[in-house]
Amino acid sequence: LGALLVVDTVASLAAVPLDVDRERVDVCFSGSQKAISAPPGMSPITVSPAAEEAFRKRKTKVQSWYFDLTTAMNYWGKDRLYHHTPPVSLIFALREAMRLVVEEGLETRWERHRVNQLALIAGLEAMGLKLLVEKPSDRLPTVTAVMIPSGVDDEKLRNQLLDEFNIEIAGGFGPIKGKIWRVGLMGYSSQKPNVLLFLAALEKCLIDQGFRVSSGAGVGGAVQGYTHAETAAAVSR
Amino acid sequence: LGALLVVDTVASLAAVPLDVDRERVDVCFSGSQKAISAPPGMSPITVSPAAEEAFRKRKTKVQSWYFDLTTAMNYWGKDRLYHHTPPVSLIFALREAMRLVVEEGLETRWERHRVNQLALIAGLEAMGLKLLVEKPSDRLPTVTAVMIPSGVDDEKLRNQLLDEFNIEIAGGFGPIKGKIWRVGLMGYSSQKPNVLLFLAALEKCLIDQGFRVSSGAGVGGAVQGYTHAETAAAVSR
Numbered sequence: 001l002g003a004l005l006v007v008d009t010v011a012s013l014a015a016v017p018l019d020v021d022r023e024r025v026d027v028c029f030s031g032s033q034k035a036i037s038a039p040p041g042m043s044p045i046t047v048s049p050a051a052e053e054a055f056r057k058r059k060t061k062v063q064s065w066y067f068d069l070t071t072a073m074n075y076w077g078k079d080r081l082y083h084h085t086p087p088v089s090l091i092f093a094l095r096e097a098m099r100l101v102v103e104e105g106l107e108t109r110w111e112r113h114r115v116n117q118l119a120l121i122a123g124l125e126a127m128g129l130k131l132l133v134e135k136p137s138d139r140l141p142t143v144t145a146v147m148i149p150s151g152v153d154d155e156k157l158r159n160q161l162l163d164e165f166n167i168e169i170a171g172g173f174g175p176i177k178g179k180i181w182r183v184g185l186m187g188y189s190s191q192k193p194n195v196l197l198f199l200a201a202l203e204k205c206l207i208d209q210g211f212r213v214s215s216g217a218g219v220g221g222a223v224q225g226y227t228h229a230e231t232a233a234a235v236s237r
Numbered sequence: 238l239g240a241l242l243v244v245d246t247v248a249s250l251a252a253v254p255l256d257v258d259r260e261r262v263d264v265c266f267s268g269s270q271k272a273i274s275a276p277p278g279m280s281p282i283t284v285s286p287a288a289e290e291a292f293r294k295r296k297t298k299v300q301s302w303y304f305d306l307t308t309a310m311n312y313w314g315k316d317r318l319y320h321h322t323p324p325v326s327l328i329f330a331l332r333e334a335m336r337l338v339v340e341e342g343l344e345t346r347w348e349r350h351r352v353n354q355l356a357l358i359a360g361l362e363a364m365g366l367k368l369l370v371e372k373p374s375d376r377l378p379t380v381t382a383v384m385i386p387s388g389v390d391d392e393k394l395r396n397q398l399l400d401e402f403n404i405e406i407a408g409g410f411g412p413i414k415g416k417i418w419r420v421g422l423m424g425y426s427s428q429k430p431n432v433l434l435f436l437a438a439l440e441k442c443l444i445d446q447g448f449r450v451s452s453g454a455g456v457g458g459a460v461q462g463y464t465h466a467e468t469a470a471a472v473s474r
Contacts, residue, residue, distance in 0.1 A: 033322055041278055041324030064301035082410070085270055087278030090324065173319070 004051050010034055013044070014101050015113040015142045015186055026051040032090065035113070035142055037187030038097035041090045047073075111233075113141040116190045119225035120144055120183065123199040126221025127206070127213050132180050142186045145172070147179065149211055154178050157205050165201040195222055241288050247271055250281070251338050252350040252379045252423060263288040269327065272350070272379055274424030275334035278327045284310075348470075350378040353427045356462035357381055357420065360436040363458025364443070364450050369417050379423045382409070384416065386448055391415050394442045402438040432459055 004026040009018060013028075015035035020028045026048040033040035047055075047069065055070050062068040074081035101109060117139070121131065124146055132145035148154055154171055158181070161167045170182040185194065199218035206213055241263040246255060250265075252272035257265045263285040270277035284292075284306065292307045299305040311318035338346060354376070358368065361383055369382035385391050391408055395418070398404045407419040422431065436455035443450055 031322065039324065039326040040322040041327055064303060066301060067303045085268065085277040087276065087324070087327065089276040089330070090278055090327070093326070 004048075004054060011140060011142050011184075011186070014106070014109060015190070016140070017110050020046050024048075032094050032097070035109075035187040035190075036094070036097050036101065037189075038094040039090055041087055042094060044094075110141075113185065113190050115226070115229045116185050116192065116195050117141040117144060118229060119192070119222040120185060120195050120199070122225030122228075123195065123218040123220075123222035126224075127199070127203065127218040132176070142184060142190070144183045144185070145176075146181045146183060148181060149206070152206065152209050152211055154181070157181075157209060160205045160208065161201055164204075165197070167198055167201055169198075192226065241285075241291060248377060248379050248421075248423070251343070251346060252427070253377070254347050257283050258285075261285075269331050269334070272346075272424040272427075273331070273334050273338065274426075275331040276327055278324055279331060281331075347378075350422065350427050352463070352466045353422050353429065353432050354378040354381060355466060356429070356459040357422060357432050357436070359462030359465075360432065360455040360457075360459035363461075364436070364440065364455040369413070379421060379427070381420045381422070382413075382417045383420060385418060386443070389443065389446050389448055391418070394418075394446060397442045397445065398438055401441075402434070404435055404438055406435075429463065 005024060006027040006029075007020075007025045009016075009028055009030040011034055012018065013030035013035055018028075025046070027045065029043050029045040030036070031040065032038040032042040032044065036044075052073065055073065058070060062070055065071075068083075071081070072083050075083040104112075121139075121144060124131065124144070129149065130147040131139070132147055133139045148157075158169060158171060161169060170184070171177065172180040172182065183198065185191075196219055199222055203213050203216070203218050242261060243264040243266075244257075244262045246253075246265055246267040248271055249255065250267035250272055255265075262283070264282065266280050266282040267273070268277065269275040269279040269281065273281075289310065292310065295307060299307055302308075305320070308318070309320050312320040341349075358376075358381060361368065361381070366386065367384040368376070369384055370376045385394075395406060395408060398406060407421070408414065409417040409419065420435065422428075433456055436459055440450050440453070440455050
């Protein structure tokens with residue numbers, strides 16, 4: 001075919017199983033500040049030999065110096081030909097973040113993201129909330145899209161979460177603006193305490209807006225979710 | 238005319254007198270890691286009302302998301318419409334670097350760069366070296382281009398400076414590759430000790446390659462240069 005497979009792993013790298021070579025990904029790009037939990041400002045990228053060959057065979061000039069991989073390749077290559085001044089301090093920070101990824105272990109990390117997501121979902125559903133993505137296998141372990149219940153003010157709720165609990169969740173954009181919340185659990189922030197505190201805080205904010213939740217339902221659902229996951233893990237050992 | 242004036246101040250901002258508004262610069266861009274001496278990874282930029290209007294009137298799509306000021310303007314504007322995740326830690330570092338610029342004072346800073354450049358040039362000329370830019374008013378106070386004397390090996394000398402003295406100077410590129418050295422004195426590094434140490438180290442490296450310099454000529458020339466500058470400053474007060 002000669003087509004190249006380009007995969008966006010901005011919200012998944014270091015959180016979701018991925019084997020770039022085995023899955024024959026030609027270009028895989030991500031962000032430093034998501035599940036890797038390094039400071040923002042960089043995009044890790046891989047380029048397969050096939051993609052590199054395609055770049056080298058280009059006949060037209062790349063339209064933007066800013067993101068010109070053909071000249072950046074000369075920087076990475078033997079010549080070390082100057083393309084731009086790299087963000088040195090961020091590179092050291094990324095290296096340290098990657099060291100922490102290796103220390104935890106990729107598989108442990110994937111499992112951590114999966115378990116926290118399942119507990120979050122168990123809690124949300126126990127509160128009577130619906131998810132945007134219905135099929136569990138289609139859900140991203142790092143971002144959970146929750147339908148905003150009718151009668152609840154999107155921005156008001158997100159501001160209250162931020163002001164009262166220092167928790168920031170994202171709204172939707174484009175056609176689902178105002179219809180969903182996006183709850184991120186990535187890298188460092190994918191933690192049991194964050195899941196439980198978020199559910200408790202969300203309950204408070206929803207009740208303040210008149211949405212009826214049975215007391216403690218979200219936290220209760222998540223705790224059950226964790227217990228299930230731990231039992232399952234113990235059985236599989 | 239309707240033309241826009243775009244000025245590259247990468248090697249000059251915070252080192253050379255500049256009044257963006259008075260000089261009617263429409264777009265002025267720089268780098269964080271040069272005379273501002275913040276970590277690399279950002280490009281401060283200004284956009285005049287005329288330039289902003291030209292951007293807003295575009296009928297064609299910007300070819301690169303990566304550096305699309307028309308959508309970035311919605312990020313800067315009232316809407317705070319998401320364009321990219323900003324490099325937060327670098328922004329704090331830039332702020333601190335700018336605070337140090339303000340603490341020193343812009344005019345003091347400009348004068349510091351000017352005096353160190355003049356002393357450097359006095360030292361280089363006392364060693365019998367020639368500059369690429371002959372007219373003094375055409376010279377940049379932050380980068381001095383020195384002609385490599387015949388018989389001296391460019392790369393060998395630069396490697397020795399780096400290995401033996403931890404001083405890095407740049408070579409030329411394009412048509413002047415191998416013909417000049419570029420000596421930077423920018424921001425934090427524009428300091429008397431750096432000027433004197435560099436001249437002393439250069440003397441050592443040049444002598445090791447058989448180039449004849451009368452002993453201590455460079456440092457002597459620079460010291461005289463500083464004395465002249467200080468006398469002139471005292472008189473003008």
